[in-house]
Amino acid sequence: xxxxxxxxxxxxxxIVLGVLVLIGVIAGYVAYTxxxxxxxxxxxxxxxxxxxxxxxxxxIGSAQFTGLSTVAFHDITVVPFQRDTLFHINxxxxxxxxxxxxxxxxxxxxxILKDGFLSLISKNGVRNxxxxxxKKKDSTSTKSTSGLNEFADNLINEVLYKIPDNxxxxxxxxxxxxxxxxxxxxxxxxxxxxxxxxxTIEVNDRESVWHFAGKMHPSxxxxxxxxxxxxxxVELPLIEKKFKLKFNFDTLTTRLNKVEHxxxxxxxxxxxxxxxxxxxxxxxxxxxxxxxxxxxxxNVFVGDKYVALDSSSVIHLKKLNIHxxxxxxxxxxxxxxxxxxxxxxxAQDFFDSFPQGLFESLEGIQVxxxxxxxxxxxxxxxxxxxVQFESGLAKQDFRILKFGKVDLGRLNREFxxxxxxxxxxxxxxxxxxxxxxxTPITEISPNLRYAVMTAEDPSFLTNNxxxxxxxxxxxxxxxxxxxFKRGGSTISMQLVKNAFLVRQKxxxxxxxxxxxxxxxxxxxIMTKDRMLEVYFNIIEWGRNIYGIGxxxxxxxxxxxxELTLGESIYLASIVPNPxxxxxxxxxxxxxxxxxxxxxxxxxxxxxxxxxxxPDSSAYGFYSVRLKESLRPKMPITDTAAVDSLLQxxxxxxxxxxxxxxxxxxxxxxxxxxxxxxxxxxxxxxxSTDRKKEALADSADAAKKRxxxxxxxxxxxxxxxxxxxxxxxxx
Numbered sequence: 001x002x003x004x005x006x007x008x009x010x011x012x013x014x015i016v017l018g019v020l021v022l023i024g025v026i027a028g029y030v031a032y033t034x035x036x037x038x039x040x041x042x043x044x045x046x047x048x049x050x051x052x053x054x055x056x057x058x059x060i061g062s063a064q065f066t067g068l069s070t071v072a073f074h075d076i077t078v079v080p081f082q083r084d085t086l087f088h089i090n091x092x093x094x095x096x097x098x099x100x101x102x103x104x105x106x107x108x109x110x111x112i113l114k115d116g117f118l119s120l121i122s123k124n125g126v127r128n129x130x131x132x133x134x135k136k137k138d139s140t141s142t143k144s145t146s147g148l149n150e151f152a153d154n155l156i157n158e159v160l161y162k163i164p165d166n167x168x169x170x171x172x173x174x175x176x177x178x179x180x181x182x183x184x185x186x187x188x189x190x191x192x193x194x195x196x197x198x199x200t201i202e203v204n205d206r207e208s209v210w211h212f213a214g215k216m217h218p219s220x221x222x223x224x225x226x227x228x229x230x231x232x233x234v235e236l237p238l239i240e241k242k243f244k245l246k247f248n249f250d251t252l253t254t255r256l257n258k259v260e261h262x263x264x265x266x267x268x269x270x271x272x273x274x275x276x277x278x279x280x281x282x283x284x285x286x287x288x289x290x291x292x293x294x295x296x297x298x299n300v301f302v303g304d305k306y307v308a309l310d311s312s313s314v315i316h317l318k319k320l321n322i323h324x325x326x327x328x329x330x331x332x333x334x335x336x337x338x339x340x341x342x343x344x345x346x347a348q349d350f351f352d353s354f355p356q357g358l359f360e361s362l363e364g365i366q367v368x369x370x371x372x373x374x375x376x377x378x379x380x381x382x383x384x385x386x387v388q389f390e391s392g393l394a395k396q397d398f399r400i401l402k403f404g405k406v407d408l409g410r411l412n413r414e415f416x417x418x419x420x421x422x423x424x425x426x427x428x429x430x431x432x433x434x435x436x437x438x439t440p441i442t443e444i445s446p447n448l449r450y451a452v453m454t455a456e457d458p459s460f461l462t463n464n465x466x467x468x469x470x471x472x473x474x475x476x477x478x479x480x481x482x483x484f485k486r487g488g489s490t491i492s493m494q495l496v497k498n499a500f501l502v503r504q505k506x507x508x509x510x511x512x513x514x515x516x517x518x519x520x521x522x523x524x525i526m527t528k529d530r531m532l533e534v535y536f537n538i539i540e541w542g543r544n545i546y547g548i549g550x551x552x553x554x555x556x557x558x559x560x561x562e563l564t565l566g567e568s569i570y571l572a573s574i575v576p577n578p579x580x581x582x583x584x585x586x587x588x589x590x591x592x593x594x595x596x597x598x599x600x601x602x603x604x605x606x607x608x609x610x611x612x613x614p615d616s617s618a619y620g621f622y623s624v625r626l627k628e629s630l631r632p633k634m635p636i637t638d639t640a641a642v643d644s645l646l647q648x649x650x651x652x653x654x655x656x657x658x659x660x661x662x663x664x665x666x667x668x669x670x671x672x673x674x675x676x677x678x679x680x681x682x683x684x685x686x687s688t689d690r691k692k693e694a695l696a697d698s699a700d701a702a703k704k705r706x707x708x709x710x711x712x713x714x715x716x717x718x719x720x721x722x723x724x725x726x727x728x729x730x
Contacts, residue, residue, distance in 0.1 A: 039063060039071065054131040055081040070095040070110070083128035089116035107219070108164035117173040124179065147304030148330070152266045156221075156259055163218035167192040176238065183238045192216050197225060208232055223256040233276070246280040246288070268300045285508040290356040293318060305331040311339070320345060320353035338377040347371045347398055359512045361500055365404035369397040377475070384479045389472040393518055400523040406500055408516065408525050411534050417499065419546055429546050431537050437549030441533035444548060444560045447568035449532065450611035454602050455572040457491040458609070461528055465492040465517040492517045495535045540578045541571065555581070557627045565612060566620020569602050570595070582630060589626040596621055
């Protein structure tokens with residue numbers, strides 16, 4: 001009985017399967033006979049959508065099936081409305097995979113493309129590809145219903161599905177032209193067969209020939225491709241022309257290892273390496289920076305509200321392994337997180353791994369011991385003032401065996417210093433006893449030493465060359481201003497900048513400055529007293545005035561040992577903008593009142609540290625007198641212009657006792673009698689009347705100047721305190 005029942009069920013299953021097969025055959029036959037009509041209907045919908053959504057005129061000469069799942073197109077043209085032709089292909093044959101198609105996914109199997117071009121044109125502000133940047137009207141609703149996780153997964157699939165398993169491309173040209181540049185790429189051939197990729201691409205009429213080669217398995221989400229050129233580097237002249245960025249390399253390799261998609265996160269595991277990468281940009285470095293061999297295992301994790309470079313990623317620079325972590329969170333507010341660390345590594349390997357040209361003065365340095373670096377940055381854009389920042393290079397038994405290209409120990413001996421102005425060398429100065437203006441630290445007034453440290457670096461005697469709090473506040477200020485406004489430089493950093501580095505403001509120079517300061521501090525190359533002594537004798541104090549010996553005699557006809565507290569605070573005030581120092585004085589040689597608040601501020605800070613006695617009379621402000629030969633010959637009338645000069649640091653030519661524009665000519669248009677005054681008797685007055693009016697006007701003007709001075713003083717006091725707080729000095 002049981003056997004008969006089983007046979008019954010098998011017969012029923014066979015009948016059902018037969019019916020399903022018959023239905024499938026009938027459906028397939030109907031679809032096959034109707035497929036040409038369905039194809040034309042699909043083409044009509046696609047061209048109408050391109051016209052409606054993107055204002056593109058898409059024309060197809062002919063389209064027909066040449067196999068079960070293969071469509072051949074001829075003479076395809078895409079022209080944006082009132083723009084130059086964007087795209088054209090003579091012959092295109094496309095085959096899709098049947099099983100994914102049954103499941104509703106279009107996955108390319110074979111593509112054959114012959115004779116076509118893609119032309120990107122941007123002339124006089126008109127682009128034939130600007131439709132790419134237009135947002136769809138319903139984009140907001142789409143964004144609100146799906147996070148970055150789903151978007152990333154869909155994007156990856158869309159890209160990979162558009163890469164065919166097999167490709168045969170011949171004579172396809174890509175051009176870009178704007179008002180001043182043009183780039184042409186001609187793909188003579190590109191082929192993917194059984195996962196192997198080969199190609200030949202001519203750049204700018206065979207200026208160079210590029211090759212993409214490697215493995216392509218898009219179905220398995222595995223890609224391993226390298227780019228190189230015949231007999232030369234891969235160069236990108238368009239980038240250099242448009243952005244002044246010199247960028248080239250021998251070989252670039254990129255690999256997609258795997259993609260994993262979960263409900264909360266899409267994980268993309270990639271690898272990228274480069275041989276002999278060369279980078280140069282005016283903001284980066286004055287020299288070419290070369291990375292002979294670099295690579296990164298970049299594991300990118302995309303969540304619903306964030307994109308992150310995971311901490312499992314590793315940057316390889318020769319023998320140096322760096323572990324980065326980056327995270328950008330977009331909701332509910334934008335947040336940035338950066339962490340970088342290395343394991344304990346041999347100190348020599350650490351320095352040898354730096355890219356060539358990055359730290360010119362340190363090239364060839366020999367060291368011993370071990371080093372480890374850690375850094376952390378967290379920035380909440382809704383509250384940038386609370387930015388978190390830490391950075392430190394730890395050491396074990398570290399010592400310097402031999403200096404590199406620049407002898408860092410030369411500051412312990414007499415040396416020749418050549419200052420630069422606008423990139424041009426000035427007359428050299430000898431920093432040492434053979435220079436009559438050279439002043440040992442013991443012969444510099446303590447008033448000046450403490451005033452300058454208070455204004456520039458209060459913790460100089462105890463810090464290790466850096467003030468983390470000052471750097472943290474500089475990051476917050478730079479973020480709010482959207483530019484590099486403050487650098488957080490200590491006296492140690494200013495000394496290194498003046499003594500060892502060129503004046504170009506580049507990113508690599510700043511990093512080199514920081515590293516040299518660390519070496520001086522941790523290599524015990526100089527004592528604090530020696531650093532301060534060289535600092536006072538090397539920095540600029542005015543136009544072509546270098547060293548405190550020259551400065552004290554130039555301004556006050558005194559030796560540095562004789563400087564009073566007021567004179568010292570004044571000299572400290574001009575360190576940031578030394579060329580404008582003379583604008584601080586009135587014609588009688590006294591200080592302009594705008595500095596009164598600065599004196600009280602610096603003096604009070606000095607008193608809190610025990611560096612001077614508390615003083616209610618502005619710490620010597622009223623006793624400062626400029627040397628008589630430097631005093632301006634005429635009164636300064638345009639006080640606003642002078643305040644601007646004192647606050648800023650222009651590279652002008654007028655200073656050093658020269659009269660300001662408008663000083664010699666005090667007659668104003670409003671002082672002259674006009675036509676109506678002369679006509680109705682208001683043009684002339686006797687001497688008594690004129691004297692009375694002059695006295696009245698003078699009294700009113702004096703009161704007004706006093707009120708303006710008080711308001712200005714309050715404003716300047718606030719600015720001074722804010723500036724010192726931002727620099728971490730308050």
